[in-house]
Amino acid sequence: MENFKIVTDSCCDFTDEMYSQYDVACAPLSVLYKGVLHDNFSDDARMKALYDGIRGGEMPTTSAVNPEGWANVMKPALEAGRDVLAICFSSGLSTTYQSAVIAADELKEFYPDRKVIVIDSLCAALGQGLLVWHACAKRDAGESLEDVAAWVEANKLNVCHWVTVDDLFHLKRGGRVSATTALVGSMLNIKPIIKVDEDGKLQSVAKARGRKAAMDTLARKVGEATDKDTVFIAHGDCLEDAQALAATIRERYGVRNVHIGYVGAVIGAHTGPGVLVVFYMGQKR
Numbered sequence: 001m002e003n004f005k006i007v008t009d010s011c012c013d014f015t016d017e018m019y020s021q022y023d024v025a026c027a028p029l030s031v032l033y034k035g036v037l038h039d040n041f042s043d044d045a046r047m048k049a050l051y052d053g054i055r056g057g058e059m060p061t062t063s064a065v066n067p068e069g070w071a072n073v074m075k076p077a078l079e080a081g082r083d084v085l086a087i088c089f090s091s092g093l094s095t096t097y098q099s100a101v102i103a104a105d106e107l108k109e110f111y112p113d114r115k116v117i118v119i120d121s122l123c124a125a126l127g128q129g130l131l132v133w134h135a136c137a138k139r140d141a142g143e144s145l146e147d148v149a150a151w152v153e154a155n156k157l158n159v160c161h162w163v164t165v166d167d168l169f170h171l172k173r174g175g176r177v178s179a180t181t182a183l184v185g186s187m188l189n190i191k192p193i194i195k196v197d198e199d200g201k202l203q204s205v206a207k208a209r210g211r212k213a214a215m216d217t218l219a220r221k222v223g224e225a226t227d228k229d230t231v232f233i234a235h236g237d238c239l240e241d242a243q244a245l246a247a248t249i250r251e252r253y254g255v256r257n258v259h260i261g262y263v264g265a266v267i268g269a270h271t272g273p274g275v276l277v278v279f280y281m282g283q284k285r
Helices: 016-021 044-055 067-079 096-110 125-140 145-158 168-173 179-187 211-222 239-253 265-271
Strands: 004-009 024-027 030-033 036-039 061-063 083-088 116-120 159-164 190-196 202-209 227-235 257-262 276-281
Touching: 004 067, 004 125, 004 145, 016 024, 024 067, 030 265, 044 265, 061 265, 067 083, 067 096, 083 096, 083 125, 083 145, 096 116, 116 145, 125 145, 125 159, 125 227, 125 257, 125 276, 145 159, 159 211, 190 211, 202 211, 211 239, 211 276, 227 239, 239 257, 239 276
Parallel strands: 004 024, 004 083, 083 116, 227 257
Antiparallel strands: 030 036, 030 061, 159 190, 159 276, 190 202, 227 276
């Protein structure tokens, strides 16, 4: 294995088992829920409880990783004589990337013989996770720190994120749509289709009439993928919908490997229950 450590932050929504399996270190964002501050999480039991709480009106708040949090994750690798590749949550959605840059600059003074490369993924959730997954595969194949970093930079905007949400009123509470839009959209059973754009920000691009039509739109987007071997799907406590979407893309497009996971606590606090997202490698967003 190449002598460098891949680190990321918890908005990649890997499970604890995935961090261990792929030898990735994680800097956690935070979520304040029911008066208790938690490290960001994505495990099934706590996610289900969180989404049930949101349905009942318990609204979490979130905070980014600060430079100290990044330094705490990077330092063990540097002290062990390993270089570091940090792949960070989109700067269009969080200050987490900027904090990683500050931490890396400070650590270079103490570890001048080590390399620390920090990349703004311009990705979120399991889209960020998909980018990290590919980076780990390249590292494990023996590619160098520089080569893996160059691949990530060259391909990060090829990670496509297509999103639909089930609750317009949750988007209204977060200030993402107006009260009128939420009311009229809900009355007409309108489901927005959202993507992550080239600036790493959420962009509403279309509308579908009903959940089934919205899911079909997500499936059709997978048909545009340049790599139909592996697709990641994330959900906000709507596992049956995620499984149905997975079955559709397997049958329709021959996708072989589908990983399904939760939209984690930090991102889920903003998207709400019922969010469904598909991630794949395309030619452009």
